[in-house]
Amino acid sequence: MTTFPMSVYGRFQPDSSGEVYPSFLDVELALGNLSPGRIDCMVMSYPTGSDIGGELVFTVPQNYAGSPVLVIKGVIDGTPANTLAFGCQQIAVADSETIDVAYEAEDTASNSTWTGYADEDEYDESITITPAAAWNPGEKVLLYFYRDDDVDDTTWNFLLLDLLIQYSDT
Amino acid sequence: MATLDNTDFREIKTISRSDEQMWSVLRAWGLSKAVWQAALQAIEDWFVDAFNVSAPSATIKAAIEVETGACTNAQANQLTRSWIRWRAPQ
Numbered sequence: 001m002t003t004f005p006m007s008v009y010g011r012f013q014p015d016s017s018g019e020v021y022p023s024f025l026d027v028e029l030a031l032g033n034l035s036p037g038r039i040d041c042m043v044m045s046y047p048t049g050s051d052i053g054g055e056l057v058f059t060v061p062q063n064y065a066g067s068p069v070l071v072i073k074g075v076i077d078g079t080p081a082n083t084l085a086f087g088c089q090q091i092a093v094a095d096s097e098t099i100d101v102a103y104e105a106e107d108t109a110s111n112s113t114w115t116g117y118a119d120e121d122e123y124d125e126s127i128t129i130t131p132a133a134a135w136n137p138g139e140k141v142l143l144y145f146y147r148d149d150d151v152d153d154t155t156w157n158f159l160l161l162d163l164l165i166q167y168s169d170t
Numbered sequence: 171m172a173t174l175d176n177t178d179f180r181e182i183k184t185i186s187r188s189d190e191q192m193w194s195v196l197r198a199w200g201l202s203k204a205v206w207q208a209a210l211q212a213i214e215d216w217f218v219d220a221f222n223v224s225a226p227s228a229t230i231k232a233a234i235e236v237e238t239g240a241c242t243n244a245q246a247n248q249l250t251r252s253w254i255r256w257r258a259p260q
Contacts, residue, residue: 049176
Protein backbone atom coordinates (compact mmCIF):
# COMPACT_ATOMS: atom_id res chain seq x y z
CA MET A 1 0.00 0.00 0.00
CA THR A 2 1.43 3.35 -1.03
CA THR A 3 0.37 6.97 -0.89
CA PHE A 4 -0.84 8.15 -4.25
CA PRO A 5 -1.40 11.80 -5.23
CA MET A 6 -3.99 12.69 -7.87
CA SER A 7 -4.22 16.25 -9.16
CA VAL A 8 -7.76 17.59 -9.34
CA TYR A 9 -6.83 21.23 -9.96
CA GLY A 10 -7.97 21.12 -13.57
CA ARG A 11 -11.54 20.54 -12.46
CA PHE A 12 -11.60 23.42 -9.97
CA GLN A 13 -14.19 26.07 -10.81
CA PRO A 14 -14.30 29.38 -8.88
CA ASP A 15 -17.43 30.42 -7.04
CA SER A 16 -19.53 33.41 -8.08
CA SER A 17 -18.01 35.82 -5.53
CA GLY A 18 -15.56 37.31 -8.03
CA GLU A 19 -12.85 36.91 -5.41
CA VAL A 20 -11.40 33.73 -6.87
CA TYR A 21 -10.19 34.12 -10.43
CA PRO A 22 -7.60 32.75 -12.87
CA SER A 23 -4.43 34.71 -13.40
CA PHE A 24 -0.69 34.26 -13.96
CA LEU A 25 2.27 34.52 -11.62
CA ASP A 26 3.86 37.31 -13.69
CA VAL A 27 0.65 39.33 -13.32
CA GLU A 28 0.23 38.84 -9.59
CA LEU A 29 3.86 38.98 -8.45
CA ALA A 30 6.83 41.29 -9.08
CA LEU A 31 9.02 38.54 -10.50
CA GLY A 32 12.71 39.33 -10.84
CA ASN A 33 14.13 35.93 -11.73
CA LEU A 34 11.38 33.67 -13.07
CA SER A 35 10.97 34.72 -16.67
CA PRO A 36 8.65 35.06 -18.39
CA GLY A 37 6.64 33.67 -15.48
CA ARG A 38 3.44 33.04 -17.42
CA ILE A 39 2.46 30.26 -15.01
CA ASP A 40 -1.28 29.97 -14.46
CA CYS A 41 -2.64 30.23 -10.96
CA MET A 42 -5.98 30.75 -9.26
CA VAL A 43 -6.03 33.88 -7.11
CA MET A 44 -7.79 33.29 -3.79
CA SER A 45 -8.40 36.67 -2.19
CA TYR A 46 -8.44 36.97 1.58
CA PRO A 47 -12.04 36.44 2.76
CA THR A 48 -14.00 39.38 4.14
CA GLY A 49 -17.23 38.14 5.66
CA SER A 50 -17.80 34.85 3.84
CA ASP A 51 -15.89 31.81 2.64
CA ILE A 52 -14.45 32.17 -0.87
CA GLY A 53 -13.34 29.31 -3.06
CA GLY A 54 -14.69 26.94 -5.65
CA GLU A 55 -15.83 23.42 -6.46
CA LEU A 56 -14.61 20.41 -8.33
CA VAL A 57 -15.64 16.84 -9.11
CA PHE A 58 -13.54 13.72 -9.57
CA THR A 59 -14.02 9.97 -9.87
CA VAL A 60 -12.66 7.78 -7.09
CA PRO A 61 -9.90 5.71 -8.71
CA GLN A 62 -10.08 1.93 -8.90
CA ASN A 63 -6.96 1.58 -6.74
CA TYR A 64 -8.44 3.76 -3.96
CA ALA A 65 -8.20 2.17 -0.49
CA GLY A 66 -8.70 5.10 1.91
CA SER A 67 -7.09 7.90 3.96
CA PRO A 68 -8.05 10.83 1.69
CA VAL A 69 -6.17 14.09 2.11
CA LEU A 70 -6.69 17.31 0.17
CA VAL A 71 -3.26 18.73 -0.57
CA ILE A 72 -3.14 22.45 -1.34
CA LYS A 73 -0.16 23.98 -3.12
CA GLY A 74 0.25 27.65 -3.84
CA VAL A 75 2.20 30.85 -3.40
CA ILE A 76 2.09 33.39 -0.60
CA ASP A 77 1.28 36.79 -2.15
CA GLY A 78 2.37 39.15 0.64
CA THR A 79 4.14 39.22 3.99
CA PRO A 80 3.18 35.93 5.64
CA ALA A 81 1.50 36.83 8.91
CA ASN A 82 -1.63 35.94 10.89
CA THR A 83 -3.69 32.84 10.18
CA LEU A 84 -4.18 31.29 6.76
CA ALA A 85 -7.12 28.91 6.93
CA PHE A 86 -8.73 26.53 4.46
CA GLY A 87 -11.77 24.31 4.53
CA CYS A 88 -13.38 21.69 2.36
CA GLN A 89 -16.70 19.91 2.21
CA GLN A 90 -17.43 16.86 0.09
CA ILE A 91 -20.09 14.34 -0.83
CA ALA A 92 -19.73 11.07 -2.75
CA VAL A 93 -22.42 10.22 -5.27
CA ALA A 94 -22.81 6.72 -6.70
CA ASP A 95 -24.61 5.48 -9.79
CA SER A 96 -28.43 6.02 -9.50
CA GLU A 97 -28.03 8.44 -6.56
CA THR A 98 -29.21 12.01 -6.85
CA ILE A 99 -26.64 14.67 -7.61
CA ASP A 100 -28.70 17.20 -5.67
CA VAL A 101 -27.35 16.38 -2.21
CA ALA A 102 -25.88 18.53 0.55
CA TYR A 103 -22.18 18.55 1.32
CA GLU A 104 -21.04 16.87 4.53
CA ALA A 105 -19.56 18.78 7.46
CA GLU A 106 -16.36 20.69 6.74
CA ASP A 107 -12.82 19.56 7.34
CA THR A 108 -10.34 22.31 7.97
CA ALA A 109 -6.67 23.19 8.29
CA SER A 110 -4.87 26.40 9.18
CA ASN A 111 -1.44 27.80 9.91
CA SER A 112 -0.23 30.83 11.85
CA THR A 113 3.47 29.94 12.19
CA TRP A 114 5.49 31.50 9.42
CA THR A 115 9.05 30.88 10.52
CA GLY A 116 11.12 30.32 7.39
CA TYR A 117 8.45 31.69 5.04
CA ALA A 118 8.58 34.92 3.08
CA ASP A 119 6.62 36.78 0.45
CA GLU A 120 6.40 34.82 -2.84
CA ASP A 121 7.29 31.51 -1.16
CA GLU A 122 5.57 28.32 -2.19
CA TYR A 123 3.34 26.98 0.57
CA ASP A 124 1.73 23.58 1.06
CA GLU A 125 -1.18 22.71 3.33
CA SER A 126 -3.11 19.51 3.86
CA ILE A 127 -6.68 18.86 4.96
CA THR A 128 -7.50 15.37 6.23
CA ILE A 129 -10.85 14.50 4.70
CA THR A 130 -13.27 12.54 6.90
CA PRO A 131 -16.16 11.24 4.78
CA ALA A 132 -19.13 9.89 6.74
CA ALA A 133 -18.94 6.72 4.69
CA ALA A 134 -15.86 5.41 2.90
CA TRP A 135 -15.56 6.40 -0.75
CA ASN A 136 -15.98 3.58 -3.21
CA PRO A 137 -14.00 3.25 -6.45
CA GLY A 138 -16.03 4.58 -9.36
CA GLU A 139 -18.10 7.01 -7.28
CA LYS A 140 -18.14 10.72 -8.13
CA VAL A 141 -16.95 12.99 -5.32
CA LEU A 142 -18.14 16.58 -5.36
CA LEU A 143 -15.85 18.85 -3.33
CA TYR A 144 -16.09 22.49 -2.22
CA PHE A 145 -12.73 24.05 -1.30
CA TYR A 146 -12.38 27.53 0.21
CA ARG A 147 -10.52 29.99 2.36
CA ASP A 148 -12.26 29.75 5.72
CA ASP A 149 -13.55 33.20 6.70
CA ASP A 150 -14.26 32.09 10.29
CA VAL A 151 -10.55 31.52 10.91
CA ASP A 152 -8.56 33.21 8.13
CA ASP A 153 -7.47 36.68 9.25
CA THR A 154 -4.81 37.50 6.69
CA THR A 155 -4.77 40.48 4.34
CA TRP A 156 -2.92 38.85 1.48
CA ASN A 157 -3.88 36.69 -1.47
CA PHE A 158 -3.04 33.02 -1.89
CA LEU A 159 -2.15 31.98 -5.44
CA LEU A 160 -3.35 28.39 -5.87
CA LEU A 161 -1.10 26.29 -8.08
CA ASP A 162 -2.41 22.79 -7.52
CA LEU A 163 -4.96 20.74 -5.64
CA LEU A 164 -4.40 17.03 -5.12
CA ILE A 165 -6.35 14.20 -3.59
CA GLN A 166 -3.79 12.06 -1.81
CA TYR A 167 -4.93 8.57 -0.85
CA SER A 168 -3.72 5.10 0.06
CA ASP A 169 -3.92 2.68 -2.81
CA THR A 170 -4.74 -1.03 -2.73
CA MET B 171 -20.71 58.42 10.56
CA ALA B 172 -21.15 54.97 9.11
CA THR B 173 -20.12 51.65 10.56
CA LEU B 174 -18.34 49.86 7.76
CA ASP B 175 -19.61 46.36 7.02
CA ASN B 176 -18.29 43.35 5.11
CA THR B 177 -19.67 44.67 1.82
CA ASP B 178 -17.71 47.89 2.32
CA PHE B 179 -14.53 46.00 3.23
CA ARG B 180 -14.86 43.82 0.12
CA GLU B 181 -15.20 46.92 -2.04
CA ILE B 182 -12.18 48.54 -0.43
CA LYS B 183 -10.23 45.31 -0.88
CA THR B 184 -11.08 45.29 -4.59
CA ILE B 185 -10.02 48.92 -4.90
CA SER B 186 -6.75 48.19 -3.09
CA ARG B 187 -5.98 45.26 -5.41
CA SER B 188 -6.62 47.37 -8.51
CA ASP B 189 -4.06 50.02 -7.53
CA GLU B 190 -0.42 49.01 -7.69
CA GLN B 191 0.72 51.37 -4.93
CA MET B 192 -2.10 50.50 -2.55
CA TRP B 193 -1.68 46.78 -3.08
CA SER B 194 2.08 46.90 -2.73
CA VAL B 195 1.72 48.50 0.70
CA LEU B 196 -1.22 46.40 1.94
CA ARG B 197 0.25 43.03 0.95
CA ALA B 198 3.58 43.83 2.58
CA TRP B 199 2.17 45.38 5.76
CA GLY B 200 1.13 42.11 7.45
CA LEU B 201 -1.99 43.46 9.14
CA SER B 202 -4.56 41.07 10.44
CA LYS B 203 -7.97 41.38 8.86
CA ALA B 204 -9.45 42.72 12.10
CA VAL B 205 -6.79 45.43 12.42
CA TRP B 206 -7.13 46.40 8.75
CA GLN B 207 -10.88 46.75 9.19
CA ALA B 208 -10.48 48.71 12.43
CA ALA B 209 -8.01 51.07 10.76
CA LEU B 210 -10.44 51.75 7.91
CA GLN B 211 -13.19 52.41 10.43
CA ALA B 212 -10.83 54.81 12.21
CA ILE B 213 -10.33 56.72 8.94
CA GLU B 214 -14.09 56.84 8.40
CA ASP B 215 -14.61 58.17 11.93
CA TRP B 216 -11.80 60.72 11.62
CA PHE B 217 -13.25 62.27 8.45
CA VAL B 218 -16.70 62.56 10.02
CA ASP B 219 -15.24 64.21 13.10
CA ALA B 220 -13.38 66.66 10.84
CA PHE B 221 -16.70 68.17 9.81
CA ASN B 222 -17.78 68.77 13.39
CA VAL B 223 -17.38 72.17 14.95
CA SER B 224 -14.55 70.97 17.08
CA ALA B 225 -11.39 69.81 15.37
CA PRO B 226 -10.68 66.06 15.17
CA SER B 227 -8.73 64.82 18.13
CA ALA B 228 -5.84 63.42 16.12
CA THR B 229 -4.26 63.36 12.69
CA ILE B 230 -5.38 60.68 10.26
CA LYS B 231 -2.12 58.86 10.80
CA ALA B 232 -2.50 59.00 14.58
CA ALA B 233 -6.04 57.65 14.25
CA ILE B 234 -4.76 54.77 12.12
CA GLU B 235 -1.91 54.06 14.54
CA VAL B 236 -4.35 53.60 17.42
CA GLU B 237 -5.37 50.42 15.58
CA THR B 238 -2.22 49.36 13.75
CA GLY B 239 0.55 50.53 16.02
CA ALA B 240 3.29 52.72 14.56
CA CYS B 241 3.15 52.85 10.79
CA THR B 242 5.00 54.65 8.04
CA ASN B 243 3.69 57.68 6.20
CA ALA B 244 3.40 55.55 3.07
CA GLN B 245 1.28 52.95 4.86
CA ALA B 246 -1.03 55.59 6.31
CA ASN B 247 -1.21 57.35 2.95
CA GLN B 248 -2.11 54.28 0.91
CA LEU B 249 -4.64 53.01 3.44
CA THR B 250 -6.30 56.44 3.44
CA ARG B 251 -6.25 56.51 -0.37
CA SER B 252 -8.09 53.22 -0.46
CA TRP B 253 -10.79 54.67 1.80
CA ILE B 254 -11.00 57.87 -0.27
CA ARG B 255 -11.32 55.94 -3.54
CA TRP B 256 -14.13 53.91 -1.99
CA ARG B 257 -15.96 56.93 -0.53
CA ALA B 258 -15.59 59.07 -3.66
CA PRO B 259 -15.45 56.77 -6.70
CA GLN B 260 -14.53 58.45 -9.97
